[in-house]
Amino acid sequence: xxxxxxxxxxxxxxxxxxxxxxxxxxxxxxxxxxxxxxxxxxxxxxxxxxxxxxxxxxxxxxxxxxxxxxxxxxxxxxxxxxxxxxxxxxxxxxxxxxxxxxxxxxxxxxxxxxxxxxxxxxxxxxxxxxxxxxxxxxxxxxxxxxxxxxxxxxxxxxxxxxxxxxxxxxxxxxxxxxxxxxxxxxxxxxxxxxxxxxxxxxxxxxxxxxxxxxxxxxxxxxxxxxxxxxxxxxxxxxxxxxxxxxxxxxxxxxxxxxxxxxxxxxxxxxxxxxxxxxxxxxxxxxxxxxxxxxxxxxxxxxxxxxxxxxxxxxxxxxxxxxxxxxxxxxxxxxxxxxxxxxxxxxxxxxxxxxxxxxxxxxxxxxxxxxxxxxxxxxxxxxxxxxxxxxxxxxxxxxxxxxxxxxxxxxxxxxxxxxxxxxxxxxxxxxxxxxxxxxxxxxxxxxxxxxxxxxxxxxxxxxxxxxxxxxxxxxxxxxxxxxxxxxxxxxxxxxxxxxxxxxxxxxxxxxxxxxxxxxxxxxxxxxxxxxxxxxxxxxxxxxxxxxxxxxx
Ligand code: G6Q
Numbered sequence: 001x002x003x004x005x006x007x008x009x010x011x012x013x014x015x016x017x018x019x020x021x022x023x024x025x026x027x028x029x030x031x032x033x034x035x036x037x038x039x040x041x042x043x044x045x046x047x048x049x050x051x052x053x054x055x056x057x058x059x060x061x062x063x064x065x066x067x068x069x070x071x072x073x074x075x076x077x078x079x080x081x082x083x084x085x086x087x088x089x090x091x092x093x094x095x096x097x098x099x100x101x102x103x104x105x106x107x108x109x110x111x112x113x114x115x116x117x118x119x120x121x122x123x124x125x126x127x128x129x130x131x132x133x134x135x136x137x138x139x140x141x142x143x144x145x146x147x148x149x150x151x152x153x154x155x156x157x158x159x160x161x162x163x164x165x166x167x168x169x170x171x172x173x174x175x176x177x178x179x180x181x182x183x184x185x186x187x188x189x190x191x192x193x194x195x196x197x198x199x200x201x202x203x204x205x206x207x208x209x210x211x212x213x214x215x216x217x218x219x220x221x222x223x224x225x226x227x228x229x230x231x232x233x234x235x236x237x238x239x240x241x242x243x244x245x246x247x248x249x250x251x252x253x254x255x256x257x258x259x260x261x262x263x264x265x266x267x268x269x270x271x272x273x274x275x276x277x278x279x280x281x282x283x284x285x286x287x288x289x290x291x292x293x294x295x296x297x298x299x300x301x302x303x304x305x306x307x308x309x310x311x312x313x314x315x316x317x318x319x320x321x322x323x324x325x326x327x328x329x330x331x332x333x334x335x336x337x338x339x340x341x342x343x344x345x346x347x348x349x350x351x352x353x354x355x356x357x358x359x360x361x362x363x364x365x366x367x368x369x370x371x372x373x374x375x376x377x378x379x380x381x382x383x384x385x386x387x388x389x390x391x392x393x394x395x396x397x398x399x400x401x402x403x404x405x406x407x408x409x410x411x412x413x414x415x416x417x418x419x420x421x422x423x424x425x426x427x428x429x430x431x432x433x434x435x436x437x438x439x440x441x442x443x444x445x446x447x448x449x450x451x452x453x454x455x456x457x458x459x460x461x462x463x464x465x466x467x468x469x470x471x472x473x474x475x476x477x478x479x480x481x482x483x484x485x486x487x488x489x490x491x492x493x494x495x496x497x498x499x500x501x502x503x504x505x506x507x508x509x510x511x512x513x514x515x516x517x518x519x520x521x522x523x524x525x526x527x528x529x530x531x532x533x534x535x536x537x538x539x540x541x542x543x544x545x546x547x548x549x550x551x
Contacts, residue, residue, distance in 0.1 A: 001363050004500050009070040013063045017326035023055040026431040026465050038062075044312035045298035045483035050470040051315055053431045054399075056322065064318040065308055067498065073308065076497040081304055083109050087267070087504035088362060094504040096270035096489070097300045099262075100293040100482075109265055121260060121275055125289075128240075128260075129281035132201065133174050140234035145201040148177040149191060150279040151217045152205030154509075155268025156242070157181040158350050159485075160205070160276060162343035163292065164283040166481055169340050169409045177283035180221075183213035188220055197228035197238075204241045205276055207268055209248035212513070218252065242275045267504050269350050270489065288478040295482025303490045313487055316469065317494025323399045323467070324373045325499070333391065334377035337404040337423040340476055344403070345377035348488060355492045355503040362500050371499050380404075381422045391430060392462055400468040402427050403484070407475040423470070433464015 004010050029052070038061040040052035056064075080086055083093040095114065098107040103119045131137045135144035150160060161179040168177075180191050192200075202221050206214045222239070226232050232253075240258040241249040249259045260275035272280070273293060281289040299313075308314050323329040332352075336344045356372025378386065380402070391398055404423040408416035434442075439460040443453040471487075473480045496503035521531030522542050533539045 001500075003361070003365075003368065004067075004071060004498060005368050007067065007070045009063065009067040013060070013067050013322070014326055016060045016063055017322065020055075020327075023060075024057045026053055026055060026467070027433070029053075029055075030432060039310055039315075042310060042312045042315060044302045044306070044487065045295060046473055046480055047299075047312065047483050047487060048472045049312045049316065049487075050472070051319065053427060053469070054319055054322075054467045055465060056319075060322070061309075064322060067321075068308055068314065068318060068494075071498050071500075073314065073494065073497050077303060077493070080493060081300065083107050083114075083265070087265075087502060089502055089505045089507070090264075092504070093265040094267055094270065095265045096267065096273055097296075099266065099273035100297040100300065100486075102297070109263070114263065114265075117263075121262065122290075125260060125275060125278050125281050126286040128258075129278065129286045129289075132282055133285065135174075137201070138237070139198050139200075140229050140231065140237040141198045143198050145199055145238075146175060147195050147200045148175055148203060148279060148282050149195070149200060149221065150177065150179045150203045150205055151181075151214055151221060152179075152203075152242075152276070153181040153211060153213045154350065155271050156205040156207065156211075156214065156276055158343070158347045159269065159272030160279045162341075162347040163272060163277070163280050163481065163485075165343045166338075166340045166476065167280070167284045167288055167292075167478055170477055171284045171288060173283070175282055177279050179279070180217055181213065183216050185220070188217050192221070192224060197225050200225070200238060202239045203279055203282075204239060204243070204249075204252070204254070205279070206242070207244050207262070207264075207266075207271065207276075209241070209243040209245035209252070212516070222253070240278070242278055268506075269354055270504075272485075284478070291478035292482040292485075295479035295484075296486035297482075298479075299483045299486035299490065303486075313490030314494050316487070316491040317498070319399070319469070320373075320491065320495050321498045323397075324371065324495075325369045327397070328370070329373060329397055329399060330370070331374040331376060331396075331398050333383075333387075333398050333400045334375065335380045335383050335400060335402055335423075335426075336377075337380040337402065337419050338476055339379055340409060341403065342379050344379075345375070348377075349375045351488060352492055354506045354509070356495055356499070356501060357508060358499075358501045362502055367499065367501075369499070371501060372495070377401075380426065381419065384422065384426065388426065391466065392433075397466060400427070400430065400466075402468055402470040404470070404472055405474065405476045405480075406472060409476060427468040427470050429462065429464075430466035430468055431464060433462035433466075434460070436461045 038058055042049040081097055083095045085091055085093055087094050093109050098114050099118055101107060101115050105115050106113050107115055132145055137145050139145050157179055164177055178191050180188050204218045222235055225234055225238050235253040236255045239254050241254040242260045243249050244262060244264055246259060260278055262274035266274045277289055303313050334345050334348055352375045353372055358371055359367060361367050402423050404420055436457045440453045440457040492503055518532040522533055533542055
């Protein structure tokens with residue numbers, strides 16, 4: 001199989017990227033009208049994606065699209081959406097898009113149309129969420145359930161939690177929905193501290209129902225409940241499960257009528273659209289969950305049909321490849337100017353880094369180019385008072401994604417105008433910078449004497465020419481959020497196609513888990529047989545930890 005890097009189209013992109021001196025200047029682009037033939041603003045499923053602040057000219061954009069065509073991106077998109085087994089190491093489809101299909105759609109996995117089952121599960125989720133939200137689902141002692149605690153980790157936590165945090169401010173909140181993921185007991189204990197067991201519903205969210213952290217939290221939650229209510233039979237009234245492992249849910253004690261399933265063609269980090277989204281429906285209502293699905297569906301349609309040059313996930317994916325592989329950028333920042341999106345960077349870290357943090361290609365060969373960058377970020381404006389110093393004046397170029405809504409969730413005073421102004425100002429400042437002459441002239445105009453202005457000018461100079469994308473939309477609601485999530489899911493897919501990676505497996509998380517399993521017995525009060533610390537450092541640390549624990 002041909003390596004991407006041996007394609008002439010790849011080499012053409014590499015040649016264009018090789019000399020930053022000839023990249024167009026963002027300062028110059030900002031002045032020139034018309035700037036480029038390539039689109040600078042894309043419309044996709046209610047989102048407006050500004051890509052004008054990238055130092056690519058028409059030749060570089062054309063070369064990237066030629067590379068996409070040489071990598072048969074169109075066919076790869078069709079294969080993904082059709083349900084081909086694109087996750088080849090696990091021999092599965094990655095058909096999360098089927099979870100947001102309308103009931104009249106048809107999607108086959110192994111010759112079976114999966115859409116009826118998807119909608120049957122959605123109907124059960126709708127009924128259950130409505131009943132709980134209306135106070136019709138009673139706990140063991142006959143009281144209505146008013147608090148929900150989702151126990152899950154990774155894909156069974158980050159997606160639903162991020163969406164609940166994002167949408168909770170826009171809707172009345174009859175239920176208090178919380179998330180516990182960490183095996184550190186502090187997470188569970190602090191979360192349960194002010195809860196009444198008689199009114200608490202636990203959702204154990206685990207595709208496999210074997211994940212160590214989730215099973216430890218579920219067992220402790222069950223003990224907390226049974227201890228408080230004094231009856232093991234209470235488990236049936238206070239636990240639901242979301243899993244593909246029905247046998248294990250039964251063994252745990254969950255009523256089979258309270259198990260919500262999904263299939264193995266739904267990857268963990270792509271699963272918030274499945275039954276894993278139940279806490280979303282519980283927190284904000286099923287109608288909003290449906291609207292989230294509709295927003296993602298609109299982005300799926302855009303991804304499937306928009307020409308490559310106008311296709312937002314494609315353009316963003318190609319830009320990400322340009323920076324990571326051809327320009328040597330090892331990180332990418334995401335800064336939502338929206339407090340409700342405060343978990344967005346955490347969600348995106350998993351989506352992007354678990355999908356693209358790979359070092360072998362689909363044929364199992366080591367890749368000969370850089371793959372996924374480090375993804376990081378914080379909401380604006382907080383980030384401005386922390387890491388923006390490095391973005392503006394550090395020695396590395398970090399592409400930034402800015403996200404901001406035109407209308408606020410809370411129309412309080414001047415807050416939103418200030419928020420948007422900050423967002424636009426930061427991308428402008430990154431692009432345009434400030435020359436030493438400008439810095440000096442500005443100080444002189446402010447009355448600073450010439451010597452002092454000369455002394456400070458180097459520190460007050462901003463190199464500029466730093467790239468960013470800005471995504472704007474009318475208001476943060478379930479539909480726009482669904483579109484935004486799907487935009488990034490598909491962006492990751494585009495990168496994986498260009499890089500020839502499997503975006504849907506995650507073997508890299510296995511080794512540490514395996515080792516934790518073998519180390520745990522050594523950390524018991526009376527170290528048990530079967531524990532293995534294979535290296536001297538770990539053995540020494542275990543010994544010191546045990547000594548420190550004994551005090
Ligand atoms: C995501 C990964 C991973 C997974 C968690 C939880 O794509 O597969 O983050 O979601 O390890 O797994 P379970 O849902 O099986 O508990």
